[in-house]
Amino acid sequence: MNIEQLDFYTQAILSMAALVGLTSFLMLGQGRLLRLIFVFAMQGFLLTLTTALAAYSLNNHHLYISAVLTLVLKVTFIPWMLRREVLRMNMHRDVEALKNNTAVMLGGASLMVFSYYVLHPIVQSSSIVMLNALAVSLSVMLLGMLLMISHRQAIAHVVGFMSIENGLFFAAIVATNGMPMVVELGVAFDVLVAAVLFGIFFLHIRTSIDSLDVDLLNKLHEVDK
Template identity: 90%
Template structure:
């Protein structure tokens, strides 16, 4: 496949797929929470641009509404909420020491290769967009799970969970050429509800143990009154 011979839409989507996969990979190595949130917001911006590009190229005006909702939720609201929690807990200067950071990064690279290896026989007769969209989406989902496993902070777990949803959203937009409007509204509502619940969850953890380090929760035990 020669990318120079492809049309503009195909080249743009392939470039966006590469950047989305890169942002998920960069999240794994982030020790500072504010940088992690920034990369997550950047991934949301890439999804917004991808959705707007699909709306323009496929002549699907309803995708512009989806792009706007993605911009509001994943680029503005959720990163703002997470950043506010980090600043309230005074964790913006803390650096999380990852356990065996090299192994985590190598594992992330292996998951990306694994995604292409698994999906290539399935979609080898399809277009280049289909192969790369599904492979990148699968790798983003797997990298989001790895992010939740390898980090201790609850904020990182939320970012990993939202990154998993980003991977599924990217596949739905590119591979299916846009979801029905009712499905997009349902997904956006679910993401908004999840963000609010995570905010409440953070508040209760902060008032209980004065930290968002989930390792401290493992050391909790009942005390006789």
């Protein structure tokens, strides 16, 4: 089936799925933290558009509340909090040298192909939207894990963790035609609590070692008095 033969909702969801997967892939190669946070905010904005599109096309009005919560938390509040920490630590000019960046990017591309390969036999009898939604969701989660493994900065780990949650959220919105309202509010509350806890975590690390490089934590040892 040609893409021109698909309805507007299907074409829009497929485009959003491609862009969400692209943002996760772009985050892998970012060495500057401010750029990483910007791409993460863009991914949150794409999720907001996807949720609003699903609310309009499926006539599911409570999804508009979910879109507003996504806009407030993942596009505004969490990126603002992370950006503030970067500027406070004067890390906005630092460039993180990734170990074997080429291998990391190739690994990310392989994970995206792997996601489609694994899910295609499972959902081959389903719609093209279901296949792409689940495949992109799985690839976003795997790329988020790879981001956490390949980067040293604690802020990059937070972005990777939130990216994993974005992948789950995308699949829940597209594949299930919207979660129940109570579930969406529970997810938003969990994200807000996680952001607050990460802020406290940053504060303690900055106070202890004056850096957010998690590799420095391995060098800490007890000193005999």
